[in-house]
Amino acid sequence: MIRKHAFRYITLGLIGLYVVVPMYATVQFSLEGGYHGKLSFAAYSQGFSQPGLGSSIITSIEVALGAMVLTLALLVPTIIFVNLRLPRWRSILEAVSLLPLGIPPIVIIVGVLGVYNKLPNWIIVSPVILVLLYVVLALPYSYRAIDAGVRSIDLHTLVEAGRSMGAGWGKLFARVLFPNLRSGILAASFLVVALSLGEYAVASLLLPTQPTFPVFLASVETTGVYLSVALSVIALAVTWGLLAAISLFGSGRRRSSATAAAVAGADGPDEPLAEVVAPSLAAQAVE
DSSP states (O other), X not given: OXXXXXXXXXXXXXXXXXXXXXXXXXXXXXXXXXXXXXXXXHHHHHHHTXXXXXXXXXXXXXXXXXXXXXXXXXXXXXXXXXXXXXXXXXXXXXXXXXXXXXXXXXXXXXXXXXXXXXXXXXXXXXXXXXXXXXXXHTHHHHHHHHHHHHHTSOHXXXXXXXXXXXXXXXXXXXXXXXHHHHHHHHHHHHHHHHHHHHOOHHHHHHOSSSOOHHHHHXXXXXXXXXXXXXXXXXXHHHHHHHHHHHHHHHOSOOHHHHHHHHHHHHHOTTSOHHHHHHHHHHHHHHO
């Protein structure tokens, strides 16, 4: 047991060093700023004074949040419906979700421009076009994250119990399904946001007049090495802050877990957990 815990701590420590040491070196390098070992925030001051920095960060955050919301709005109901009513279509959806991995991004861009060419200009020449495209690019990752969450629960039992007790679909999802799918939804949100905040090629080709932060960073990297490193640290801080905000927003005590533990403890461990918990969750949904 001691060896097992020691191996675990050593592994986590090595992984932590693998992440922390480069980050520490990056921050220290950005603070040196060419002052011969003396720490200075001059590079950060220069970075914050760059014209277009604030607008590029706002554009990236808007695109990331828009792609996240649209992805969840499309995939969560679709995956739930397919698992409930059309289980034979699951393999087809899995194959379709993998297509963005096999198609080069430039081909996707040309296809998107051809399809969306007849749409209004406020879509073509605005960040909306990036939102639509990032939903497609993140599909292989977001689909599997949500689908894994749906398959980890007894969806049919929960839905049938809630519907039999008179709960509408909206209340059933908010009070019964969402608490059980929270981990999958959060994982999909993280993946979409991370991809949207760090993507450069598509944004530079589709939206050169209103650059996102990666495009802005590439445009100023020739100004100075310390400035580009400082802006990279700012980008990491913005990304981590947004992901932390999403995690805090989606976290919280799971009412379903507490109900499951209470009911399972009362009725004994022999009865299937989903059959025990579902009526209690459904009863809460109609309250």
